[in-house]
Amino acid sequence: MARPTGTKRSILDAALALAAERGISGTTMDDVAERAGVAKGSLYYNFSSKDRLFEGLLLEGMSALTEALREARAGTEGRAQIEALVTTLLARIKGNTPLAKVIAGEIFRTDRPWQETSFAFRHEVLAEFAAAIDEASGPAASVPGSTRLMAASVFGATLMAGLEWLIFDPDQPQADVVSAVLATFSGRLAGQ
Amino acid sequence: MARPTGTKRSILDAALALAAERGISGTTMDDVAERAGVAKGSLYYNFSSKDRLFEGLLLEGMSALTEALREARAGTEGRAQIEALVTTLLARIKGNTPLAKVIAGEIFRTDRPWQETSFAFRHEVLAEFAAAIDEASGPAASVPGSTRLMAASVFGATLMAGLEWLIFDPDQPQADVVSAVLATFSGRLAGQ
């Protein structure tokens, strides 16, 4: 699963940029070849189909993200884990906004050939958040299954705020965005 | 802006169901006609183009949602507003999951002919959440622009948790999902 270089890299980069602009279905293989500056034949020499190309793209992006989240959580303890995950996720969204847009658009689709891949990724990401939530609030969750839903909440909050930030107000400092997301969880809104 | 009936209704319903399964780009007009049980010509008699059809679809769904959120907030005060908005949004997502899936997949796209419509909707929804946040935490927000980001966080948390719920564990009672989302904001995760 080494990060591709050379022609494969150009193709993946071009495909990602285009998919972020027009969606995967709206991106044609001719477009990808042109933007990558390679011949169309090279696309099919390196990837067996359009589906495989985009599957590879998502797999690569998702692996990098889960890896980053895993490391962020491993380096911290207790309540700081949530903060570390939120900070890391926001940094990743900023560092690769096109990927974040594509993932956000794909995450609820249930009809893709790479669904399996995508669900596994989703599971891993939520597992990191769930583990951080257990660390922060004690493992004695009141309702069974609620940790996973809370993990989805924290992930969804960060993703939505991150894209809101980068699409509509990209000049705002990253630290302010981290603060805003964490403030949402601080108890000021719904302390029991 | 009366809710269409008859043929228009069948077409919109079919288009929504298909778009939730395959995305808008992945849905063909022939598919829509077949599922709606009408001839393809009727699609074009009732809507001038595929884009207009889906714009109408999103507009209808988004109007109903903002209206519901507005009412929910108007009926409550203080911190209960957040809870009312989260509850209402989750109920709507459950009541029309296909629409929620389509909106979730569209909300970050910046290349659609109906972008204006979509951004306006986004703005209205976030305005409701922002108003509730102001009510809950006092208008003296620490960082300029942070209320909008917090609104995006709360909205994103609810949307992600709602779809997680309905796609992966639809038998879980709605009340548990509301609790889980609100628990995320309770301060147990990141109380300062």
Added chain:
DNA sequence: GCAACTATACTGACTAGTCAGTACAAAGAC
């Protein structure tokens, strides 16, 4: 009572164009 006309809704075969994928001869790269 009925023929002629109008308005509206709908039909489905058809057109013009698009796009994933293929073919293959030639040229670099290592």
Added chain:
DNA sequence: GTCTTTGTACTGACTAGTCAGTATAGTTGC
């Protein structure tokens, strides 16, 4: 001398949109 890439032409299935014609229910004139 094999692996990779190029360039270009091509195929065939698919798709948005069109349009001449049909169905039906009024309405008007006589």
